[in-house]
Amino acid sequence: MDEPGYPKIMADCAAADFVGRPTELERLTSFALGMEEHDPLVVAAPPGAGLSELLRQAYDYLFYRQVSLIPFYFVMSPENGSYGHNAVRFVHQFLVQAVAFRRRDPTIIAWRPDLLELSEIAAPADGHWVDRTVHSVLNAQQAENSEALLAACLGAPARASAAGVRCCVMIDDCHAAAYSDQARQMVAGIKELSSTGSVPYILGTRRRFEIGLPAAARMNIGFLPFDKAAAVGERIAKASEVVINDECRDLITNQIGRRLGFFNYLCRSAKEIGTGLDSFPNVQRVYAHEIFGGRIRRELDAVLDRIADDRDIQKNLVSLLDPSTSSGAKQLSLGSWLRTTALGEAPFANLVEHLNIEEFVSLSDGRIQPNASDHVLADYFTMRSRLETGSESRGALFGKAVTGYLKRAPLIMAGHYRKLAALGLRELLTNFSLQQVPRATLDHGVFAKHYKGLPDDEIMTGLRADEPEVHLPQIVYTANAADLYDPIGGLAGSDRSAVALGFQEGLYSDEDEIVWVAAEIDSKLEASKETADFWCDRLEMVALMCGFANYKIWMIAPEGFNDEAMALLRERGAFGSSRGQVAFLRRFLQPDDELRAPGTLEEYEVVIPMDEDSEMIAANALEDIARRHNVPGKAINQIKTALLEASINASEHSLSPDRRIRQKFRIEEDRIVINVSNRGIRLTDRKMPAEPPGEGDADRSIRRGWGLKLIEKLMDEVKIEHTDDGTSILMTKFLHHDEVPA
Numbered sequence: 158m159d160e161p162g163y164p165k166i167m168a169d170c171a172a173a174d175f176v177g178r179p180t181e182l183e184r185l186t187s188f189a190l191g192m193e194e195h196d197p198l199v200v201a202a203p204p205g206a207g208l209s210e211l212l213r214q215a216y217d218y219l220f221y222r223q224v225s226l227i228p229f230y231f232v233m234s235p236e237n238g239s240y241g242h243n244a245v246r247f248v249h250q251f252l253v254q255a256v257a258f259r260r261r262d263p264t265i266i267a268w269r270p271d272l273l274e275l276s277e278i279a280a281p282a283d284g285h286w287v288d289r290t291v292h293s294v295l296n297a298q299q300a301e302n303s304e305a306l307l308a309a310c311l312g313a314p315a316r317a318s319a320a321g322v323r324c325c326v327m328i329d330d331c332h333a334a335a336y337s338d339q340a341r342q343m344v345a346g347i348k349e350l351s352s353t354g355s356v357p358y359i360l361g362t363r364r365r366f367e368i369g370l371p372a373a374a375r376m377n378i379g380f381l382p383f384d385k386a387a388a389v390g391e392r393i394a395k396a397s398e399v400v401i402n403d404e405c406r407d408l409i410t411n412q413i414g415r416r417l418g419f420f421n422y423l424c425r426s427a428k429e430i431g432t433g434l435d436s437f438p439n440v441q442r443v444y445a446h447e448i449f450g451g452r453i454r455r456e457l458d459a460v461l462d463r464i465a466d467d468r469d470i471q472k473n474l475v476s477l478l479d480p481s482t483s484s485g486a487k488q489l490s491l492g493s494w495l496r497t498t499a500l501g502e503a504p505f506a507n508l509v510e511h512l513n514i515e516e517f518v519s520l521s522d523g524r525i526q527p528n529a530s531d532h533v534l535a536d537y538f539t540m541r542s543r544l545e546t547g548s549e550s551r552g553a554l555f556g557k558a559v560t561g562y563l564k565r566a567p568l569i570m571a572g573h574y575r576k577l578a579a580l581g582l583r584e585l586l587t588n589f590s591l592q593q594v595p596r597a598t599l600d601h602g603v604f605a606k607h608y609k610g611l612p613d614d615e616i617m618t619g620l621r622a623d624e625p626e627v628h629l630p631q632i633v634y635t636a637n638a639a640d641l642y643d644p645i646g647g648l649a650g651s652d653r654s655a656v657a658l659g660f661q662e663g664l665y666s667d668e669d670e671i672v673w674v675a676a677e678i679d680s681k682l683e684a685s686k687e688t689a690d691f692w693c694d695r696l697e698m699v700a701l702m703c704g705f706a707n708y709k710i711w712m713i714a715p716e717g718f719n720d721e722a723m724a725l726l727r728e729r730g731a732f733g734s735s736r737g738q739v740a741f742l743r744r745f746l747q748p749d750d751e752l753r754a755p756g757t758l759e760e761y762e763v764v765i766p767m768d769e770d771s772e773m774i775a776a777n778a779l780e781d782i783a784r785r786h787n788v789p790g791k792a793i794n795q796i797k798t799a800l801l802e803a804s805i806n807a808s809e810h811s812l813s814p815d816r817r818i819r820q821k822f823r824i825e826e827d828r829i830v831i832n833v834s835n836r837g838i839r840l841t842d843r844k845m846p847a848e849p850p851g852e853g854d855a856d857r858s859i860r861r862g863w864g865l866k867l868i869e870k871l872m873d874e875v876k877i878e879h880t881d882d883g884t885s886i887l888m889t890k891f892l893h894h895d896e897v898p899a
Contacts, residue, residue: 163221166263167213167230174392175214177385178207184376185215185359189325190226194354195374201364202378204516205416208361211378212327215359219325220258227258227324229314233343235336235463241298241306243339248272248294248310252279252287255317255324259283286320311346314356326351327359332366332514335507336463344368363514380415383573390420397424400433404570405440411569412444412532419533422452441562448536449555457537464511472545473498474508478517479542480529488524532569536562572650579652580713580739582675586657588746589632589673591878593625598742599732601683601717620741630671632659638674642699645676649695653677656699663879664839674699675711684714684733689722693729713739759786761822767808767835775820776800779831786824788892795871796829796890802864803833803886811837811883827892828873834885 163172175182188198202208212230219228229251234243252275257265259280270278272291279287290313297306314324326347334344348370351358362368364377380386387410394401401424413419427434427443434440447453465471476482477489477497489497495505509525512518517534519526528534536558543554597604597620608616638654639646645654654676660669674696680688692712700708710731712718717735718726726733734742761782765771776797783793800820807818813836821832869875874889 163217164263165217166220166266167216169210169213172214172217174389174396175210176389177381178211178214181211181376181378182215182218185211186218188359188374189215189219189228189327189357190223191357195357196354196372197348197351197358197360197370198374198376199368199370200359200361200376200378201366202361203364203380205414205418206378206380207417208378209329212329212359212361216327220263225323227255227317227322228327229254229324230327230329233328233330233333233340235330235333235340237337237339241303241310243343244307244310245294245298247343248290248313249275251313251326252290255283255322256280256287259322283317283320283322286316286322290316307342307346311343311350315350315353318356325357325359327361329361331360331362331368334368335366335510335514363516365514365516381417383410383415386410386415386417389417393417393421394424394434397421397428399424399427400435402435405434405436407573408437408440408566408570409434409444411573412566414531414533416533418456419447419453422447422456426451437563437566438559441559441566444562445555445559448533448540448558449551453533454537454540457534460515464515464517465508470498470500470508474512475538475541475545478527478534478538480527480535481539482542488526490524494525532565575650576652579650580677580736582653582655582677582713583635583637583657585739585743585746586632586635586655586673586675588743589629589657589659590746591631591663592629592746593876594627594629594742594745595620595623596626597623598738598745599627599711599734600723600727601733601735601738602720602723602727604735604738605717617741617744620745628661630657630659630661630673631663632657632673634658638676638696638699642702645695645699649676649678654696654699656703656705670707672700672703672705672708673711674705674708675713677713680714680716683716683719684712684722685719686721686725688714689718689725689731689733693726693731696731759824763820763822765804765818765820767804767813767816767818771818772801772804772808775804775818779820779822782822782824783829786829788824788829792829792890792892796831796888799868799871799888799890800831800833802868803831803888806864806886807833807835807837807884811835813837813883829890829892831888831890832885833888834880834883836883839879839882839884 165171168175185198185200188195200208200212209232216228216230219226231247231250234246238246249269249272252272253266253269256270256275256279257263259282260278265278272294276284276288276291290309293309294306297309314326317324328344328347331344331347333340335341347358347360348368350356351360352370352372360368360370360373381389387406390410391401391406394406409420409423413423423434423440423443426447427439430443430446432439432443434443461471461474465474477494491509494509495502498505498508500508509518509520512525513520516531517528519528527538540554540558543549544551549557597607608619611619635655635657637646637651638649638656639651641656648654655674657673657675659671659673660666661671662669676692676696678684678688678692689712693710696710696712697708700710710726710729711734712726712731713734713736715736717738718733723733761778763775763778765775779800780793780797783796788796804818804820807813815836817835819832819834821830823830823832865875865877868886868888872888873891874887876887878885878887
């Protein structure tokens with residue numbers, strides 16, 4: 158995208174200060190400017206992630222950086238206004254923004270002329286469709302026809318499009334439909350119009366609100382990564398002329414959950430109080446001020462009022478959502494909540510839906526889990542609960558809150574530092590894809606025996622020369638272990654333990670399914686047998702409680718495990734590694750071309766049809782390539798035979814739909830590597846004879862799969878990989894240049 162440098166219209170911050178969302182902004186503007194008809198784009202985000210600012214930035218960009226498409230930004234209201242109020246507000250804002258864009262005068266948006274005045278100031282080329290839109294709205298109002306009024310108002314963008322004026326409609330806060338009948342009616346009309354494809358619609362909403370457009374494209378927006386969120390927070394403090402240092406910036410970013418709107422509130426509050434955010438006591442005093450009566454309090458009060466306007470119901474909710482009223486996490490069944498709130502089933506269902514949309518709670522298996530891990534929400538509900546009970550004075554509660562927040566601050570930062578130092582187990586396990594790796598990359602005992610104390614380059618050279626003894630599974634899904642079994646989160650932390658589901662051989666069968674349960678553990682020296690035993694028990698509990706029958710335990714300690722611990726782990730079928738080993742394992746998980754030996758020479762690729770003549774042509778081509786690289790004659794004959802066998806096997810038994818065999822030849826200084834792959838029935842899914850063939854059937858049986866044994870005798874390494882739709886055979890022949898060359 159172009160470098161930012163234009164004034165604000167809708168956006169809260171200058172374009173130059175809007176960082177961390179270039180990809181999302183590019184997608185929004187590209188979608189808006191696309192010429193083809195398409196389904197709407199739903200953009201979903203958690204509360205406080207900055208979705209509204211992203212949409213407003215997209216509006217400003219489209220307003221200033223192009224001249225062919227009118228951008229329109231509208232915020233749905235969750236309130237039930239007077240008759241037709243929201244619909245008329247929609248058409249009025251559309252015409253204001255359209256006239257401002259066509260006249261290239263954004264100040265028109267600020268002074269908001271009425272409908273009749275808009276007809277007068279519209280550009281001459283737009284006078285006809287603007288007049289007709291205004292007249293249809295006024296006529297529907299006079300007739301008090303609600304359906305006609307809604308159609309006239311919401312149809313304004315389509316009317317403009319029919320007149321040859323392209324526009325893009327961006328609707329924010331579509332989840333307002335969960336709170337009011339008018340908003341629900343408007344969203345229903347917008348959904349119907351957006352599905353026609355004549356006008357691009359971008360619909361912003363909470364990620365837990367189901368808008369009901371299954372065919373729509375979807376873009377999920379999360380919170381900014383920590384480093385970018387902290388950088389934006391620092392800019393906010395500077396713009397507010399509030400002194401801040403790095404440690405306080407990081408504390409605030411963590412404590413508010415990267416919600417930059419709350420960061421802005423804290424800076425504004427610090428400015429008003431006349432203090433800096435340059436020490437933990439200062440930060441927590443300002444934070445307590447916001448929780449007890451500042452902008453954060455008022456914003457959360459407004460959300461709670463929208464969820465439940467009845468004060469008695471609110472009081473019950475505050476008590477239920479206060480994490481300080483019970484030890485540990487509080488989980489209640491829906492039935493218990495229903496009895497506590499004393500509502501009927503329908504109002505109760507709406508209440509729970511609203512709490513879930515705003516992410517005050519999470520719903521799972523018929524139970525409600527308050528969002529106690531969110532510091533701001535936990536502090537807000539604790540404060541409100543204690544103030545409403547009236548057992549202590551406001552001043553005493555404020556003082557206790559500040560001291561409590563201060564005691565928590567070092568723990569928040571310790572968790573932050575542990576997270577920064579975490580290995581990223583989910584990402585690491587995601588890269589498991591049927592690779593074969595040396596045992597020393599996972600078994601600390603083997604690694605310590607052969608490589609401990611050596612320079613990294615010597616270790617990597619040695620590992621590459623090792624026999625690959627461990628066959629990694631194909632991982633298809635990973636999750637934080639704490640998301641599946643909450644107690645493990647308190648021990649290992651949510652970012653330091655993971656569960657990975659996959660298939661050991663990539664066969665996609667019940668028998669082949671396997672789960673890896675992995676965790677980083679703390680130990681100053683090599684972890685002891687007692688430590689290993691403790692963590693094995695805990696990680697096995699994760700597998701058992703989740704119903705995983707076939708699982709593998711993997712633990713990583715900073716310095717690995719001592720001999721007794723390794724003996725225990727092997728006995729229990731678990732792996733124990735050091736952090737250093739993980740660094741080498743990552744390199745083996747890289748694509749083959751990144752691990753290619755320094756002596757790599759050339760690579761060739763041949764695609765042949767499945768018939769005997771083509772197989773011989775490919776074998777002869779391989780012979781010519783090998784002779785060019787001075788491969789010994791004996792090796793050439795062995796390689797040609799293995800290639801023919803692999804090709805015949807694929808041709809006769811794969812039932813390949815495209816009848817093609819793909820062959821890759823890679824010549825390295827000390828080896829030749831051949832990959833033969835095809836689409837069709839995978840080798841493992843073919844029915845093989847139960848017994849070796851008799852002498853008279855030798856040739857026919859080899860071609861039914863026993864040729865693999867011949868290939869294994871002819872080549873030094875043979876690896877069979879089962880792809881989604883076929884088989885790949887990787888064959889390696891080491892070259893001994895003391896042999897007679899071809």
